[in-house]
Amino acid sequence: MVRWKKIAAILAPVLLLSACGSTQSASSANDSSAGPNAVISVNGTEPQVSLVPMNTGEVGGDRILSAILAGLVAYDPSGKPVNEVAESITPNSDATQFTVKIKDGWKFTDGTPVTSESFTKAWSYAANVTNAQLNSSYFSIVKGYDELQKEGTPSDAQLSGLVVKDDHTFQINLNAPDSALPSQLGSVSFLPVPEAFYKDPRAYGEKPIGNGAYKLVSWKHGQGAKVIRNDDYKGNFPAKNGGIDFRFYTTLDSAYADVQAGNLNLLDQIPATSYSSYQKNKNVKVFTAAGSQxxxxxxxxxxxxxxxxxxxxxxxxxxxxxxx
The missing domain is CATH 1.10.1200 (Non-ribosomal Peptide Synthetase Peptidyl Carrier Protein; Chain A)
Known part of the structure; x- marks a missing residue:
């Protein structure tokens, strides 16, 4: 696999709300959703696995997790990485070690503080072969990864390359220089989780606790998920509406039909079957803008x-x- 960084998936919720960023987006022409407390309905897909950032690698789950969890880094609408929970991410002279300082005052929606271990324990859990997380390979760049791939490794064993200095400071020690590391830390794989996750990972995956611009209120499998604004969010991109209603579709054609009928506020892609006609369709408003992909x-x-x-x-x- 030749892979690029997963920026588009991270940006998706923000881009959906601003109705730009993807090549073509469409919204209902008779859309009545407006105002700071409006709940906007958008297209989505059923997450393939439970909503755990270390185990989610597809767009359906990424969009929801990106809305309810905030990482060290976030991406603005143009795709530029900006510090979010991180106060600073400072490399040493050869970019093999990064010192991360996180901002004070961040909390998860269960009231627990976001600390250094909110990140280091989550990343170690992801890297640990015993936990069988889909995003494990993202942490192969960190020292100690190979040791956590041995059969029989305790499930709570930690990456030796992650060193916690205090509640707001930790170090990331890499196997090789990587000056681009800070721009990667906005990926869903690197999002934090609260201590409640480790008590019951399965229960957390059904109703995750976040620290992002929104908080999850429901997930009906095969139907949709709803998030509402998190008024305690401390980051750069606060919600400008009351929430998002993610509606799960199996085809873009059915989602596009709902946009035309006024039953869906926003669709971030145009189905191939409508490429030749969507711009002339008076039942939709079309937005086209450059964005990350x-x-x-x-x-x-x-x-x-x-x-x-x-x-x-x-x-x-x-x-x-x-x-x-």
Whole structure:
């Protein structure tokens, strides 16, 4: 897999609310949702797994988690990373160690404070092979990752490369220099979780506790999820409405039909079947703007010349040939 950073998924909730950022977006022409307390209905998809940031890697779950959890870094509508929970993220001379200072006053919606361990314990949980988290590989850059891949590792074993100095300061020690690390820390994989998560991860995944601009009030599997504004949010991007009603669709065509009928406020993509007609459709308002996007190339190892050492070298060659 040749992968780019997952910025588009992180931006999605913000971009949906501003009706820009994706190539084409459409909203209902007779949309009556307005005002600071309006709840806006948007298209979504059923999360593939429970709502745990260390285990979520698809857009349906990413959008909800990005709305209810705030990380060290966030992305503005243009895709630029800005410090969110982090006060500062300072590298050493060769970018193998970063000292993170987090802002005081941040709390999860259960009233518990956001501390250094809200991040370091979550990242260690993700990296630990015993916990079988889908986003484990994101932490392979941190020292101690290989040790946590051994069979029989205790589920609460921590990454040795994460060193907590105090409640508001910790260090990230890497296996190799990576000057781009701060821009990666806004990914869903790096979001914090409260202590309540470790008491019952399964229960948390059904109703996660966040520290973001919104808080989850319901998730009806196969139907949708609703979040409301979190008035205690301390970050750069406060909600400008009362909430978001994520409605799960299995096809873009059905979502587009609801936009046209006035049953859905906002759709962030135009279905291919409507490319030739959507701009002339008087039942929708269309917004087009540049925005961040994620692209990738997947090359299965079963293909000839793409397994073993040869496959590794070929993937590296492809990656180096792409002008980012």
């Amino acid at each position: 994620t692209q990738g190339i997947s090359i299965p190892e079963r293909l000839k010349h793409f397994s073993g050492e040869e496959g590794i070298l070929r993937r590296q060659a492809i990656s180096l040939s792409i002008d980012r």
